[in-house]
Amino acid sequence: MLVxxxxxxxxxxYLSPVEEMIAYEAIWDNYDKASxxxxxxxxxxxxxxxPTQLVDCKKVEDYRSTLLKIMKDHDFGIVVNxxxxxxxxxxxxxxxxxxxxxxxxxxxxxxxxxxIVGSRKASEEGLKRTRMIVRxxxxxxxxxASGLAEGIDTMAHLxxxxxxxxxxxxxxxxxxxxxxxxxxxxxxxxxxxxxVVSQVPFIKYSKQGIQGNRLFFPERNKTMSALTEGxxxxxxxxxxxxxxxxxxxxxxxxxxxxxxxxFNNKNISWPSKFEEQGAIRVKKMSDIIDNI
Numbered sequence: 001m002l003v004x005x006x007x008x009x010x011x012x013x014y015l016s017p018v019e020e021m022i023a024y025e026a027i028w029d030n031y032d033k034a035s036x037x038x039x040x041x042x043x044x045x046x047x048x049x050x051p052t053q054l055v056d057c058k059k060v061e062d063y064r065s066t067l068l069k070i071m072k073d074h075d076f077g078i079v080v081n082x083x084x085x086x087x088x089x090x091x092x093x094x095x096x097x098x099x100x101x102x103x104x105x106x107x108x109x110x111x112x113x114x115x116i117v118g119s120r121k122a123s124e125e126g127l128k129r130t131r132m133i134v135r136x137x138x139x140x141x142x143x144x145a146s147g148l149a150e151g152i153d154t155m156a157h158l159x160x161x162x163x164x165x166x167x168x169x170x171x172x173x174x175x176x177x178x179x180x181x182x183x184x185x186x187x188x189x190x191x192x193x194x195x196v197v198s199q200v201p202f203i204k205y206s207k208q209g210i211q212g213n214r215l216f217f218p219e220r221n222k223t224m225s226a227l228t229e230g231x232x233x234x235x236x237x238x239x240x241x242x243x244x245x246x247x248x249x250x251x252x253x254x255x256x257x258x259x260x261x262x263f264n265n266k267n268i269s270w271p272s273k274f275e276e277q278g279a280i281r282v283k284k285m286s287d288i289i290d291n292i
Contacts, residue, residue, distance in 0.1 A: 017078035023051035024099040028201040040095035074176040077102045093226035101175040104195035108168045113143035117242045118152030118234035126235040130155040136285045138165030152234050168195035170224040172217035174202045221245035230255030
């Protein structure tokens with residue numbers, strides 16, 4: 001069992017992103033029923049000390065070779081909380097990430113961006129609306145964020161590329177994994193030309209089954225909300241993961257935009273509930289542009 005400890009003098013100073021990642025992964029792997037909420041509380045209770053300050057350095061060595069091999073094979077970057085390249089926007093998150101991984105241009109997180117999310121089994125009308133929205137946002141130099149899922153997410157990314165805009169993805173798997181598999185080429189292209197972000201720990205993910213790992217997807221929605229100025233929901237059912245992002249947007253003080261077509265759908269009730277909490281009903285593009 002990993003031994004958590006208070007700061008040792010050898011670890012007072014920030015070591016390196018790699019060392020912090022190894023310690024962080026060790027904490028994830030050894031924390032009982034670990035979750036982002038529990039880990040966030042863990043660091044809060046310890047005055048946001050760095051991961052290397054909170055673990056037995058000998059135990060960390062058990063993870064080093066595995067993680068260094070993953071780094072060598074997949075060439076990704078690491079960002080640690082309370083360091084200079086940690087995104088200012090993430091500090092608004094209810095449960096700020098202590099460590100996250102990325103491929104690509106981290107500077108895309110500094111500009112103005114909006115997340116576009118919605119159904120995986122998107123309607124043709126939903127896909128058309130997504131293309132139209134992205135076209136207008138790109139004209140206004142707004143970066144498009146989404147989650148690389150099927151349906152609306154994929155169309156958001158592809159439309160940003162088509163209209164020569166910027167886009168980044170926040171994924172629900174480790175940075176070296178692909179979901180869905182059919183988006184592998186798209187994910188690799190975004191990682192090379194734009195940006196892909198993941199908060200999912202490698203070791204924990206490799207040891208859990210599908211049921212445990214599926215919980216990482218709604219957590220990435222919370223992060224995507226924090227990293228953007230607002231979220232646009234194109235279409236979503238009553239149990240869609242997009243509604244988790246909607247809740248996060250409200251909680252994090254981000255704008256939440258819901259298309260008028262969602263309000264006109266008699267099979268769902270969530271649009272009116274979020275409008276009562278401050279969501280903006282979108283009847284025309286100016287309803288978005290004028291509010292960011």
